[in-house]
Amino acid sequence: MERLTKPNLKTEQPVHTDRPHRGPHAKYWRKAQKTYKGTAGIINELITSYYNSISDLAKSHVCKLPNNPDRVYYEEGLMNDGKSAESMHIFMTPHFYWYLCCPLGFNYQVHCSFTDCPFEQEIREEIARHDHLRNNVIFRDNRNCRTAFQIAINTRAERYVHRIK
Numbered sequence: 303m304e305r306l307t308k309p310n311l312k313t314e315q316p317v318h319t320d321r322p323h324r325g326p327h328a329k330y331w332r333k334a335q336k337t338y339k340g341t342a343g344i345i346n347e348l349i350t351s352y353y354n355s356i357s358d359l360a361k362s363h364v365c366k367l368p369n370n371p372d373r374v375y376y377e378e379g380l381m382n383d384g385k386s387a388e389s390m391h392i393f394m395t396p397h398f399y400w401y402l403c404c405p406l407g408f409n410y411q412v413h414c415s416f417t418d419c420p421f422e423q424e425i426r427e428e429i430a431r432h433d434h435l436r437n438n439v440i441f442r443d444n445r446n447c448r449t450a451f452q453i454a455i456n457t458r459a460e461r462y463v464h465r466i467k
Contacts, residue, residue: 330387334408342409345438349410350390352435353402356412356428357393363421364395365466372396372420373466376454396451398425399442412439417447 334346357377367373372395380389388403390410397419404410412435416422429439455463 328387329381329404330406330408331381331390331404331410334404334410346404346408346410348432349412349435349438350402352432353391353400353412356425356435357391357400359428360393360395360398360400360421360425363424367420370467374455375464376451376458376462377464378458378462392454394447394451394454395419396448398422399445399447399450410438413442414439415442415445415447417445419447 331346334343361375364373364375374395376392376394378392380386380391383389388405389401390404391402393400397417398421399413399415401413402410403413414425414429416425419425429435
């Protein structure tokens with residue numbers, strides 16, 4: 303009698319680079335866009351828009367920082383990365399962490415953290431001005447932005463790291 307063995311999906315499954323969103327890491331934001339056409343879809347679009355405006359605000363503050371080592375940020379679009387089902391976009395500095403995701407419930411969320419951030423007050427005020435954003439931002443006070451930023455710039459592609467002179 304022949305013994306049946308489970309296939310090793312990590313090594314035996316072909317990789318389809320032209321179809322990165324099939325399989326275990328299908329992007330939830332795609333499902334959200336197809337499913338939510340009414341108010342929930344509009345709120346998701348607003349959250350994306352607010353996410354981008356806060357990212358732009360943070361970039362403008364990074365440009366004005368007096369210390370050259372602080373005038374750097376990491377930004378990557380993760381909507382088509384094929385790694386995490388939730389990830390959509392990330393923006394980081396040594397002082398600020400800003401991450402847009404779509405969890406399994408299909409309602410977009412933004413994760414936010416500060417570490418000795420010189421423009422924290424301005425960011426918090428901008429978040430507070432937008433009801434839909436304020437209700438969908440998760441503040442992570444235990445995150446060390448400096449450490450997360452160093453890991454990102456040391457492990458990810460250089461094209462995502464922006465240095466302002």
